[in-house]
Amino acid sequence: MGNQRIRPIRVLIAKPGLDGHDRGAKVVARGLRDAGMEVIYTGLRQTPDQIVTVAIEEDVDTVGISILSGAHMTLVPEILRLLKERGGENILVYVGGIIPDSDAEILKKMGVIEVFGPGTSLDVIRDAIIKHLKRS
Amino acid sequence: MDIVKKIFYRDRYALSKAISIIENREDGYLDILKDIYKxxxxxxxxxxxxxxxxxxxxxxxxxxxxxxxxxxxxxxxxxxxxxxxxxxxxxxxxxxxxxxxxxxxxxxxxxxxxxxxxxxxxxxxxxxxxxxxxxxxxxxxxxxxxxxxxxxxxxxxxxxxxxxxxxxxxxxxxxxxxxxxxxxxxxxxxxxxxxxxxxxxxxxxxxxxxxxxxxxxxxxxxxxxxxxxxxxxxxxxxxxxxxxxxxxSKGIPKRNERVLQYEMEGIIYDEFMNRMRYMMEHDPETKELMTEVYNKNIDPYTASQKILEKVIDKNKFNGK
Known part of the structure; x- marks a missing residue:
């Protein structure tokens, strides 16, 4: 019998580190909700350990990291490392925020799927998530 | 080790995965529930x-x-x-x-x-x-x-x-x-x-x-x-x-009976709804019957009764 329930995509929107600006994270969370995804939002000032713990407990398909503090080269690699260590290597990681192009390239080499700068439309983010989940 | 045993030994990762399987009604979800009941x-x-x-x-x-x-x-x-x-x-x-x-x-x-x-x-x-x-x-x-x-x-x-x-x-x-x-x-x-x-x-x-x-x-x-x-x-x-x-008192057993009844009604309801939707969308006989209703050759009440009988009859139901 055909599976009658479609599995909604589960997304964790995370704000790591000392960064109190969550308007962008909330706009993205809302946009992905409207695209039919289940979005877990955990609030401000999360440690990489917390973010990875939640990602595993909630069995999310993807983690979107919103970061405007400039500490992305420390926080993002740590999140990637912990995900790998705890069996979450299949969880796709996206980064959004103020990230210089040269850093974005390095992050992508480390395993980040995509880096979204200011002004990225919600459609682009949604399509990127759907496209990569189909492939993986 | 199978997933139910892993859960019994408090493997948090296994619990998390199992929750998704149940929530999404993925293949094998009923086996997990059957197995974990004990x-x-x-x-x-x-x-x-x-x-x-x-x-x-x-x-x-x-x-x-x-x-x-x-x-x-x-x-x-x-x-x-x-x-x-x-x-x-x-x-x-x-x-x-x-x-x-x-x-x-x-x-x-x-x-x-x-x-x-x-x-x-x-x-x-x-x-x-x-x-x-x-x-x-x-x-x-x-x-x-x-x-x-x-x-x-x-x-x-x-x-x-x-x-x-x-x-x-x-x-x-x-x-x-x-x-x-x-x-x-x-x-x-x-x-x-x-x-x-x-x-x-x-x-x-x-x-x-x-x-x-x-x-x-x-x-x-x-x-x-x-x-x-x-x-x-x-x-x-x-x-x-x-x-x-x-x-x-007798309170807890009474409550547990109610909880169990609710759970079983849910399982039956789920299975029933899945079968019914499948029939409505894929069964040629049922589709034909619906056309007949549409053309007023048969009333919707008699037709629904026929579909209901087919949904619950294991021999007639060919959805699996």
Whole structure:
């Protein structure tokens, strides 16, 4: 019998580190909700350990990291490392925020799927998530 | 090691994966539930319900801390609504539970209602089973922020606590049916703000004139402030006392029978709905019948009866 329930995509929107600006994270969370995804939002000032713990407990398909503090080269690699260590290597990681192009390239080499700068439309983010989940 | 055994030995990763399998009704979900049943039944399932914004999540975080400090392993299922338009959801209860996230004796899972209308999801009872199979001591279920009549929580929890806050209405509000009939424990949270004394008085008055099914338990009213950590110990004591009193009476078996009936109705309903939808969409005979109804050669009532017989007849049903 055909599976009658479609599995909604589960997304964790995370704000790591000392960064109190969550308007962008909330706009993205809302946009992905409207695209039919289940979005877990955990609030401000999360440690990489917390973010990875939640990602595993909630069995999310993807983690979107919103970061405007400039500490992305420390926080993002740590999140990637912990995900790998705890069996979450299949969880796709996206980064959004103020990230210089040269850093974005390095992050992508480390395993980040995509880096979204200011002004990225919600459609682009949604399509990127759907496209990569189909492939993986 | 199979997944049920892994869950029994408290593998958190296995629990998380199994919850998704059940929630999505993926292949093999029934086998997991069948297999885990023998390991269930030892957890104290506590339902926390109440209107949006009264402080349910914050209170649960404090409650869980208290249970953990007594050496208990705590599972939390936090439910938020699915959008009827997009099918998406914002699951934001964890924001209030940040301090628990790294606690190794707490497992939190957010759930969207996915069409469930009684304040919980249709699969919530199944997820509780998984957490029981994990040998949780306490399982706390937070419903969506409820209105007056979202009362499904009584069908999955042994102890139901209704959380309210001051200034939600006068004593006539507390007389109405629904929410205020289902509480074993009533909590006025935010007792540090004005109007708390009146709210407690209204509720106590309502309880004193109502009838309750078990003589071993009269609902109690407890004042708490989750933010200021007031009243939490008293609340935990009341929760224990409720289970103790009902265990000594016929109350708990009666409740467990109701819980079991609800669970089984859910399984049958799910299977039935799946079969019916499959028939309506894929069975040529059924489609033909619907055309006949459309052309007024047969009435919809007779046709529905025929379809119903086919859905429940194992020999006739060829959906598998």
């Amino acid at each position: 390991n269930t039944g030892k957890s104290h399932v506590i339902g926390i319900t109440g209107p949006p914004g009264v402080g349910k999540s914050t209170l649960i975080a404090e409650l869980a801390q208290e249970f953990v400090s007594q050496g208990k392993y705590v599972g939390i299922i936090a439910i938020d609504p699915t959008s009827p338009f997009s099918g998406g959801a914002i699951l934001g209860d964890r924001i209030r539970m940040n301090d628990l996230e790294l606690n190794k004796n707490v497992f939190i899972r957010s759930m969207a209602t996915r069409g469930g209308i009684g304040g919980i999801a249709t699969t919530t009872r199944n997820i509780i089973r998984l957490m029981e199979g994990f040998q949780m001591d306490v399982i706390i279920v937070e419903t969506v922020g409820t209105g007056q009549a979202d009362v499904d929580i009584i069908n999955v929890a042994e102890t139901v606590a209704v959380v309210l806050s001051p200034n939600l209405g006068d004593d006539i509000q507390t007389l109405k049916a629904g929410m205020l009939e289902i509480g074993d424990i009533f909590i006025i949270n935010k007792i540090d703000i004005e109007g708390a004394d009146e709210a407690i008085a209204y509720l106590e008055n309502m309880i004193s004139i109502a009838k309750y099914p078990y003589k071993e338990w009269m609902p109690v009213v407890i004042g708490t402030s989750a933010l200021k950590k007031m009243g939490i110990k008293e609340l935990v004591d009341a929760i224990y006392q409720h289970k103790k009193n009902l265990s000594a």
